[in-house]
Amino acid sequence: MDFTPHTDAERKEMLADIGVSDFKELVKGLPLYEGDFKIPSGLSEGEVVRLGHELGSRNQAPPRLLSFLGAGCYEHYSPAAISALMSRGEFLTAYTPYQPEVSQGTLQTLYEFQSAICEITAMDVCNAGMYEGASALAEAVLLAVRETGRQEVFIPHTLHPDYKAVLDTYTAEASVQLIDVPQRNGQMDLDFLRARVTENTAAVIVQNPNFFGIVEPVVEMGPIVQAAGAFYIAVVNPLSLGLLTPPGEFGADIAVGEGQALGIPPGYGGPYVGLFTCKSKWLRKMPGRLVGQTVDVDGKRAFVLTLQAREQHIRREKATSNVCTTTALIGFCANFYLTLLGKQGFRDVAYQNLAKSHYALDQFRQIPGVRVPFGDSPFFNEFVIQTKVPVENLQQALLEKGIAAGLSLKKWFPELENASLWAVTETKTKADIDHVAKALREVL
Amino acid sequence: MDFTPHTDAERKEMLADIGVSDFKELVKGLPLYEGDFKIPSGLSEGEVVRLGHELGSRNQAPPRLLSFLGAGCYEHYSPAAISALMSRGEFLTAYTPYQPEVSQGTLQTLYEFQSAICEITAMDVCNAGMYEGASALAEAVLLAVRETGRQEVFIPHTLHPDYKAVLDTYTAEASVQLIDVPQRNGQMDLDFLRARVTENTAAVIVQNPNFFGIVEPVVEMGPIVQAAGAFYIAVVNPLSLGLLTPPGEFGADIAVGEGQALGIPPGYGGPYVGLFTCKSKWLRKMPGRLVGQTVDVDGKRAFVLTLQAREQHIRREKATSNVCTTTALIGFCANFYLTLLGKQGFRDVAYQNLAKSHYALDQFRQIPGVRVPFGDSPFFNEFVIQTKVPVENLQQALLEKGIAAGLSLKKWFPELENASLWAVTETKTKADIDHVAKALREVL
Amino acid sequence: MESLIFEKTQPGRRGYVLPALDVPSIDPAAVLPALALRKKVSELPEVSELDVIRHYTRLSQLNFSIDTNFYPLGSCTMKYNPKVCEQVANFTGFRSVHPLQPASTVQGFLQVCYELERMLSEICGMSEFTLQPSAGAHGELTGLLIARAYHKYKGNARKTVIVPDSAHGTNPASAMIAGYQVVNTKSDPKGRVDLKALKAVLNEDTAVFMLTNPNTLGLFETQIKEVAKMVHDVGALLYLDGANMNALVGLIRPGDLGFDIMHLNLHKTFSTPHGGGGPAAGPVGVTEALTPFLPVPRIRKTEQGFSVEETAPLSIGKMRAFNGNSLILLRAYIYIRCLGREGIRKLSETAILNANYLRAKLHDRYQVAIDEPCMHECIFTSAKQKRFGVKTLDIAKRLLDYGFHPPTIYFPLIVEEAMMIEPTETESKQTLDLFIDALNKIADEAERSPEILKTAPHSTPVRRLDEVKAAREPNLRWRSVPVKVSNPPTPAKT
Amino acid sequence: MESLIFEKTQPGRRGYVLPALDVPSIDPAAVLPALALRKKVSELPEVSELDVIRHYTRLSQLNFSIDTNFYPLGSCTMKYNPKVCEQVANFTGFRSVHPLQPASTVQGFLQVCYELERMLSEICGMSEFTLQPSAGAHGELTGLLIARAYHKYKGNARKTVIVPDSAHGTNPASAMIAGYQVVNTKSDPKGRVDLKALKAVLNEDTAVFMLTNPNTLGLFETQIKEVAKMVHDVGALLYLDGANMNALVGLIRPGDLGFDIMHLNLHKTFSTPHGGGGPAAGPVGVTEALTPFLPVPRIRKTEQGFSVEETAPLSIGKMRAFNGNSLILLRAYIYIRCLGREGIRKLSETAILNANYLRAKLHDRYQVAIDEPCMHECIFTSAKQKRFGVKTLDIAKRLLDYGFHPPTIYFPLIVEEAMMIEPTETESKQTLDLFIDALNKIADEAERSPEILKTAPHSTPVRRLDEVKAAREPNLRWRSVPVKVSNPPTPAKT
Numbered sequence A, B: 001m002d003f004t005p006h007t008d009a010e011r012k013e014m015l016a017d018i019g020v021s022d023f024k025e026l027v028k029g030l031p032l033y034e035g036d037f038k039i040p041s042g043l044s045e046g047e048v049v050r051l052g053h054e055l056g057s058r059n060q061a062p063p064r065l066l067s068f069l070g071a072g073c074y075e076h077y078s079p080a081a082i083s084a085l086m087s088r089g090e091f092l093t094a095y096t097p098y099q100p101e102v103s104q105g106t107l108q109t110l111y112e113f114q115s116a117i118c119e120i121t122a123m124d125v126c127n128a129g130m131y132e133g134a135s136a137l138a139e140a141v142l143l144a145v146r147e148t149g150r151q152e153v154f155i156p157h158t159l160h161p162d163y164k165a166v167l168d169t170y171t172a173e174a175s176v177q178l179i180d181v182p183q184r185n186g187q188m189d190l191d192f193l194r195a196r197v198t199e200n201t202a203a204v205i206v207q208n209p210n211f212f213g214i215v216e217p218v219v220e221m222g223p224i225v226q227a228a229g230a231f232y233i234a235v236v237n238p239l240s241l242g243l244l245t246p247p248g249e250f251g252a253d254i255a256v257g258e259g260q261a262l263g264i265p266p267g268y269g270g271p272y273v274g275l276f277t278c279k280s281k282w283l284r285k286m287p288g289r290l291v292g293q294t295v296d297v298d299g300k301r302a303f304v305l306t307l308q309a310r311e312q313h314i315r316r317e318k319a320t321s322n323v324c325t326t327t328a329l330i331g332f333c334a335n336f337y338l339t340l341l342g343k344q345g346f347r348d349v350a351y352q353n354l355a356k357s358h359y360a361l362d363q364f365r366q367i368p369g370v371r372v373p374f375g376d377s378p379f380f381n382e383f384v385i386q387t388k389v390p391v392e393n394l395q396q397a398l399l400e401k402g403i404a405a406g407l408s409l410k411k412w413f414p415e416l417e418n419a420s421l422w423a424v425t426e427t428k429t430k431a432d433i434d435h436v437a438k439a440l441r442e443v444l
Numbered sequence C, D: 001m002e003s004l005i006f007e008k009t010q011p012g013r014r015g016y017v018l019p020a021l022d023v024p025s026i027d028p029a030a031v032l033p034a035l036a037l038r039k040k041v042s043e044l045p046e047v048s049e050l051d052v053i054r055h056y057t058r059l060s061q062l063n064f065s066i067d068t069n070f071y072p073l074g075s076c077t078m079k080y081n082p083k084v085c086e087q088v089a090n091f092t093g094f095r096s097v098h099p100l101q102p103a104s105t106v107q108g109f110l111q112v113c114y115e116l117e118r119m120l121s122e123i124c125g126m127s128e129f130t131l132q133p134s135a136g137a138h139g140e141l142t143g144l145l146i147a148r149a150y151h152k153y154k155g156n157a158r159k160t161v162i163v164p165d166s167a168h169g170t171n172p173a174s175a176m177i178a179g180y181q182v183v184n185t186k187s188d189p190k191g192r193v194d195l196k197a198l199k200a201v202l203n204e205d206t207a208v209f210m211l212t213n214p215n216t217l218g219l220f221e222t223q224i225k226e227v228a229k230m231v232h233d234v235g236a237l238l239y240l241d242g243a244n245m246n247a248l249v250g251l252i253r254p255g256d257l258g259f260d261i262m263h264l265n266l267h268k269t270f271s272t273p274h275g276g277g278g279p280a281a282g283p284v285g286v287t288e289a290l291t292p293f294l295p296v297p298r299i300r301k302t303e304q305g306f307s308v309e310e311t312a313p314l315s316i317g318k319m320r321a322f323n324g325n326s327l328i329l330l331r332a333y334i335y336i337r338c339l340g341r342e343g344i345r346k347l348s349e350t351a352i353l354n355a356n357y358l359r360a361k362l363h364d365r366y367q368v369a370i371d372e373p374c375m376h377e378c379i380f381t382s383a384k385q386k387r388f389g390v391k392t393l394d395i396a397k398r399l400l401d402y403g404f405h406p407p408t409i410y411f412p413l414i415v416e417e418a419m420m421i422e423p424t425e426t427e428s429k430q431t432l433d434l435f436i437d438a439l440n441k442i443a444d445e446a447e448r449s450p451e452i453l454k455t456a457p458h459s460t461p462v463r464r465l466d467e468v469k470a471a472r473e474p475n476l477r478w479r480s481v482p483v484k485v486s487n488p489p490t491p492a493k494t
Ligand SMILES: Cc1ncc(COP(=O)(O)O)c(C=O)c1O
Pocket: B323, B324, B325, B326, C075, C076, C135, C136, C137, C138, C168, C170, C171, C212, C216, C241, C243, C244, C265, C280, C282
């Protein structure tokens, strides 16, 4: 099944109008591929749906799978109204709103997205979305390095390993020096920062909650970074901001984050939306698109892409970033989520995450063979445990009971023996938690 | 979770504006229920979705279940574009188009539905949809009885038993006499009709293909019915009309049918759409809504509900029917289906049903222990077999292999020992058919 | 405006293709008799998937709908239809289930139906419900056939059904189909039952008295218990047209008031979407004495799970093929599970509050038919606008220009120039205030420039339609070859 | 126009509620340090689900989109996005999968990714692809970092990336981020590579030459093999910006032309919906020599099924968290499985046919930048309209009144007053003819009443916007309390 509408008769007629007798004349002399493409024959829609069902059934997924995986991607309730709106063709099949007169739907929704993200982060400005969290962080670091002219960037040891990897990739060639900030009881070592952050420091990064789920001393860090005139860059889980001090209130110059927690399906890795916010003094240095409010010739309020002089299509190699298409529709999703939950619901969801994860850890603690390495450190909705058996064994045993255990940390933190990272969100009932605790007890 | 928007403050303000201090004043003196409603507490959306998943997973359904059930409800491919359109709020949440100026979407789509159904049935007119097939037939019979002033109605023994049951219910009090027309080799006995149809006959009904899947001698019947001045009423499977002589060409006065086959999900029984078509001479006697083309004051083409003088809201007890709300949205679905399949696709799907069911019967025939009672009679996409073991045993054994066997006919046709009715549509691959044949062989 | 999809046809174009045939192809003529084979091909559209999506997406935008506009259509309960109900109804485990599957394979669906029936019975104070009827009118017919079977069982089917003049047209129409003579009875000035008038027509021939409560003027039948007594005294049954149950759920139980039979409109009270005129569902509830007559199948809860009872000796039989509009029932089930016992009361309280708010705010500028506290809807008239030559129709059409769907107009028939406004409980005070503003502006316009109203609407995709032409020269379908219309054309307007 | 959702707020109103907490409640202050706790609540909207649905449904209707309008935006490949791809992407078995699940639990998704990668490699004639990049520009950066890693591995990272002046802005921007200096090179009069100019800048410092083919004038680089040779002769790599692959799929394989690295835009060529500016996916393909440098993870097919390789010694590392925009990849996979080997060729042939048809039909009234057979798009200018004072912008805006989305305008930069029209293969002759009619009428209007164009659009939800005001007085967010804008207001227009 292809999606070309022409009949043979029409093709002929069109070729005649063009003045050629055969399509080949239009590509005469071009190096056409003579071989046979080794891809399967086309399928009809019915076959492809069946194929989709087959392939989909070879994945395990919630709600059948009871999953405690988090680590930067979380299972949250996503209101049904969101997908109803996201599937509307007018949103789904529009391009970037280059013609504002016929794109007010996209533009106003993005403006509302920017506004909502500013509200939750307490930052001055927010762009219309980045690819996802990790590359948004990389862009923030590039901005800091560019603006300060300095090279040292402090990276918490407790930063999400993928974010660290992406920073490595993005800065590999930029003579940036990434300095690992050690952890103490799962938190950044402030003494280390006090000792090492200087006027050579371009930026200090904090992730809050950090990869271990632990809440960092973000407020205390501020003066240390600011004293050195460095950029204070925060990576936040937006969902935690219903409860946690937002980056705009702990002095962050730039706050980025992964928007996935805001009602966006895990989808095996994407698409998500990267959040990028900053103080207004960095407005003209920001990457990505910005939607602004203005008026039309009749004086009507209207929205438009603005401050494009930062962008690649105008500034080319002098642009603040290379991004072009990002993730407008996923930004919509985040915006719909924040709007539906609203002022109170946004606090509620953060609170429930806190309560459920704490209940879970309280249960886990009581299981012989479970150790809590960062027992005293405050955490939001995930935590690390160490078990007397290797995490792989645990995973396998729980999988047989339909449970996806917490993530094994071996790959990145070999120093934490048999450690795993468990996320417990509002989607887990008390019964679910008791069930997994029982299962753990049986396995250990 | 309820869906009332008011805050307490607003409620108070509104009560004050009304001039009462408490809601109770508005219902003062009314016999309010003092007890506690014994229904569960309200659930949040997240809980209800989880409940839905749980309940849904306690049903078996295609594509996991390989089903050969038909008998008036068929599994067909339904193009993805259909549900994309049907979920649009503007279609889904509009009322009956009483205000045509702001309902052209509904009205034009219904007009196109009427047109498409007229095209496939070759009938003169079609209304905007009835509840479903069986009650549409009942309405047709009531019309015939009313218009002829006669009481005898001939019902094929091979009519869908539910349709027969509904006719019984609808005509129980109307002193209508339902006469059973015996079958011969699975078809209506024409000699019986020749002998018995007279000027006392209000209507003769034919179902094509009939309940056994068999194609009836619809053309041959025409003159017998017409000679008696009776109504020739056809019940058709619209999907078969890609291949079979349409009622408009075999002289039916009224043709009704179940629209479900036209891309509508089985949905455990509904909602479907009843098709009701007739010769134009019965136009003003038709039940249900009709959309007509007209112009607006500016001369623009526009569509409107018309000939409402037939309907209950105008004529009350003298109306042609009591129906009011029927199934507009499901009519849309049928229309989208016919439009997407189009002229050629509509023939293709009928043809594939024919080919697949014939292939299946060819395989089944070869299985020892399978007998084909109506072996020589032509059939469309389902057929009856008799097996050496009771159908219940067969069903149970196949169900364990993930197969829903054909329908047991014991309840309605005890004379056909161990008979089952198998539908094989275009959704069954050769592999599926070979698979079930193998399974049958193992079981028998 | 969009052209017809048929006019977009291009011979040979395809919008959907099937899998290639993977079984031996056969010649239809070899397996089917020549007479059985279609000769002339149907002239269905030949268009692409894009053509279809674009055509109908654009068409859809020509509609007003709850999702886009306030839609206070009286008697229709155009409340918000929660998206979660749609989401669950689209699960494959519900959508793709065949109605004849063995009970063991549909336990989830049976549970939904069973529990829904129990909840509806509890909400209405009835003994049992049948979920089979496909809409309100279908429910009426079901209920009347149950009544008839009951009377017959008692020895006399009786002859008449009494219907108030304020009733919806489906009531008398259903009575007729059920084989009864319809006796109309006058309402009192407030649209309530006139006890004297009722008394005059009630007798041993009366099978059923059909009542809408709150009545179609939005008022509660305060004498309902007397009415019930009178009806029962002659051995007749009292039927409730439950179209207005949005005023009662969680507050008042019809079964407690003396109703013997009632139908619900799930597509009104229980928020299943209207779809431009259906699908719907019209479950019928009865008191215990009438349960033996309910249609089959019945769903039973047993030790081994849920089972389907296919026959019952006194049952009226089946009202339709299969079991009912299950996906609609499922939506209503999910809706009630969302609301729960607290939510259903809040529903009706808010519906009543909203209607009374509109009454209070509008009654200076618009005549209220009966100015006393109303239930979930309120009837206004254009009496105050009459002297400017403005009719209810004009006000309704002008509302379109303000982006509001008009109320139900010219119903109930007993109120001259009626405008029946039902705001429902899901609309906010802000929306109601905007609507009030618009109606006030229209009242100003009626005084100052009535022409604007009489020629309204002005900003809709099409303007007022020539309905006479539509009826006189019926054009009910596209035709591949234009044919002579069966009725000769007559001048469009008189 | 709709007010902002923030302006519809009503304190205390709720649009969604969570399940009641079923674990012991805790005091946040008891488990979190005081400084970690948020003090000031976010001023998010307080609205109902109905408010949200109505607000955004209405907003959505203000958009043009493929589903509602012809959208011939050059370089953007706004083709029809089949609904079946959306349907499959919404299956729970794909939607709800966590990116860190064990490989054994995601075999279906791994198969999708693996097979997609193989098919893209085959279509492009490249050795392997990475599916990780999130969009075209992200792919460019990935490709350039691969090039850099490769050169470094060879002993010298080199210094420059050469970019033609006709290139898309992302090319130089990506080169910059990859740590290269950008050397711009002039195109020949047909927008093709000027071999002399290229020769002049190519040297041992050149890391990569980035080329778009067909170029941004819609023309095929006929000297591509010479170009490749020149580039390779200095040890540099040839990069293809694959944004225009809609002209080539199934016809010509970039790998066969000498390209070493390329990216695809799945949201263009492979029909994943644009969503108003993403999501997207920009897979990068490389020749065999470069495969060791591809980002991790890599998916491998083994005897035991599909597995994920997390590290590779020479890999550039990761371009983003997790594995990629999997639900977008899935859509593209389904799309290619629909088309199959026959369909991909028909795709590009039809895209080319449609573009040439517009060229042939429009070139009387509009100047064609280079009047020779084009590939999938064609660049026109407003040169013929200049003498009436009409610019490309005016023509574009006037098209809106005719219900068509305008072409891409003012790109490529090397064509004055460019209008880049890309019809795509999914639009019918009928639609193209209507578009041609509209452009012809606009050409008439330009001659007879240019004012209509200069003040266009006239029928859109809003009219021309004050973009200067937007930039000078940035208002980028709603605020609960209006604050002084950071830039002092200046007169709106100069
Ligand atoms: C009072 C009343 N009774 C009966 C009905 C008929 O219900 P339905 O349209 O579902 O058949 C309606 C619906 O409009 C109504 O308002």
